[in-house]
Amino acid sequence: DPTLLIAHLSGRHHAIGEFLTENVLASLDPAMLDFLLATSVTERICGELASALSGVSRGREMLAEVEERDLFLRRVDDEGQWFAYQPLFADFLRQRLQRDRPEKIPELHRTACEWFAAHQMLSDAVDHALAADDQRRAVELVEDGGIYLIDHSQVTTLLGLVGKLPPRLVVGRPRLQLSLAWANILLHHTDAARQALTLLDAALERSELGESEIAELRVDAAVVEAVVESRADHTDLVDELVTPALARPDALPPWVVSTAANLATFTASTRGDFAEAHRLQEWALPYYERNTGPYILVHGQCWLGLAEMEHLELDAAEDRVRKAVRTARRTAGRHSLAARLTGSVLGELSYQRGELDEAERLLDEGYTLGGGAGPVDFKLARYALGARIKVLRGDPAEAATRLNEGLRVAAAMSLPRLRATIENERIRLGLDLDADLTETPPAQYARRRRPVAGIDAIIAQIEEDTGIRLLRERDPELACLWAQEWVDRHEGTERRYSQLRAQRLSVGCLAAAERVDEAKALLAEIAARCAALRLARFLPDGGPRLAALLAALHADQREGHWRPEWAAVPAAFLQAATAAAVPHTL
Known part of the structure; x- marks a missing residue:
């Protein structure tokens, strides 16, 4: 059985060589033998490629004939x-080509190269x-x-080729260094992206490219640098870095423009300019639509969703x-990076609405990233x-593990906002630090700081929330x-969720200072707003003092002691x- 024989021997084995020479190649006419040898240099072959390699116009018909004659083609x-070709048969053909016509091999590879490139x-x-x-x-x-691969979400392929x-x-x-910078930042390899930007800058200094082309590359590179800055949670330079890209969008790839718009949306949100965040996303929509993958589009939608949450x-x-989330799952897969990142944002929304099962599942999926x-x-x-949910599920050990890991990430990546958030959560949950971590005063x-x-x-605000909660047990009036x-700071601004959090904190301080009537009035106002917004978890997450006052307020309502000046709940x-x-x- 020729197929069985080939399956158990290598293409270099003496027996297989004799068998193929005597029983296969010897029976072929020279034109067919030339065709087999020429088309063996590629791992796969189609009719058009076969014609290019062999110089025969009937490439498709020749392949069909090879298949019909059972010449190990599938x-x-x-x-x-x-x-x-069956791998061992292909190996044998390449050896025969190397032995009989070695001078043809480089040219066949060049022909294959140009055909595949085209x-x-x-x-x-x-x-x-x-x-x-070559x-x-x-x-x-x-x-x-490189740009084509990035545009088609094939960044790991690009890095593999490099x-x-x-x-x-x-x-x-x-241009190759620019592609490497983009590929690495899209894969969250920040240090590698920085290195590529440094090499890009040095290459441009020595480059013989024209001034306009160099200027275009620098605009593109500035957007990558802005991504690096945003990943470090720095906003000071981001708008300056992306402005040139937003000013000349049609001269750049659409995903560069889309990324610049996302970064500008991020900075607009951090300064509370939510109208600008909406405007940027609407302006960028045509560029999102020209992208092939979902990653940048869903990022933009999440930035806008986060802005709407704050508003x-x-x-x-x-x-x-x-x-x-649906777009990311449909186009990139349920377990893709895009799906799990967007799922983390949805998990927060689900939690606030009281959907703990969905929130836990989404945040657990995101945690694996x-x-x-x-x-x-x-x-x-x-x-x-995610740690808070684990406590609610009765698993404080897992909650502590998650918080301690988050603190290590914050330290390694120099992310003070992540550190402050996790420290606040850890202290309020009453969980201990691991021995290798240092508590922030x-x-x-x-x-x-002012x-x-x-x-x-x-x-x-996050750091001072922690400080105020600790202070109110010993000096409630100062708290x-x-x-x-913080309530006054947010009054009249667009940062409505931050103001609601400040008001919730104030209720606990008023209760600690035994200013109960003021505390109940403010709590009723917050509760009315939470009811209208369907914020099921906001009040229970206010801490034990607020929970006790909430129970008293509920008793007032049940027993007919609700004051007319209090907001209706x-x-x-x-x-x-x-x-x-x-x-x-706490």
Whole structure:
């Protein structure tokens, strides 16, 4: 049985060589033998490629004849367009070609290279350029095709191809370094992206490219640098870096423009300009539609969803983020990076609405991404809120593990907002630090940072929330004063969720100071708003002091002691909030 024999022998085995020579090749006419040898240099073959390699116009018909004569050729696709020789037979043909016509081999590989390149099959093209010992052509192919691969979400393929190239030829290629910077930042390899940007800058200094082309590359590179800055939770330079890209969108790839719009949306949100965030996303829509993958689109929708959450447009936020999750799952797969990142944002929304099962599942899926994936806003819920849910599920050990890991990520990546959020959650849940971690000293009223704006203000509010909660047990009046500063700071601004959090903190301080009437009045106002927004978890997450006051308020409602000046709260909502589990001890 020839097939069985071939399956058990290598192409270099003496017996297989004799068998194939005497029983297969000897019976072929010269034209068919030439055809087999020429078409053996590629791993797979189609009619058009066969014609290019063999110089025979009837490539498709010749392949059909090879198949009909049982010359170890099989179809490898559903459409029947692509064929491959049995591997050991192909190995034998290549040895025969090397023995009889070695001078033809480089030219056959060059022909295959150009055919694959013309048909956007970059990996095959690069392999054949290298097989032809044409390293410079291989580098040119990867440089020219790098943007195509990124645009088609094939960044790991790009990095794999670059790994095949001689490093000395890669270092000085500006476009290739730009592609590497994009590929690495999309894979969250920040250090590698920075290195590529450094090499890009050096290559441009020595480049013979025209001024306009160099300027275009620098605009593109500035967007990558802005991504690096945003991943570090820095906003100071982001708008300056992306402005040139937003000013000349039609001169750049659509995913570069889309990314620039997402970054500008992020900075607009951090400064509370939610109208600008909406405007940017609407402006960028045509560029999103020209992208082939979902990653940048769903990122933009999540940024806007987070802005809507802060603006307390929760129904709009939930609708937007759910659509983003569905898009990511449909186009990239349920377990894709895009799906799990967007799922982390949806998990926070689901939790606030009281959907703990869905929230836990989504945040657990996001947690598997590790610390490097996504900007800070996409990490916060995975660690802090995920830990809170574990406490509610009766698993404080897992909660502590998640928080301690998050603190290590925050330290390793220098992310103060992540650190402050996790520290706040850990202290409020009453969980211990691992021995290798150092506790951050709590904020003090006398040393509070002023003035603050943007992300610095967000961090300050989180840090001071922790400090105020610790202070109110020993100096409740000062805690009331400090908490009220944050209520006043957000009064009249668009940061409505931050104001609601400040008001919730103020209720606990007023209760600690035994200013019960003031505390109940403010709590009724907050409860009315939460009921309208369907924020099921906001009040139970206010801590034990607020929970006790909430129970008293519920008793006032049941017993007919509700004061006319208090905001009206639906009885069912108040009852559910009072009955809900309280995860925090502070």
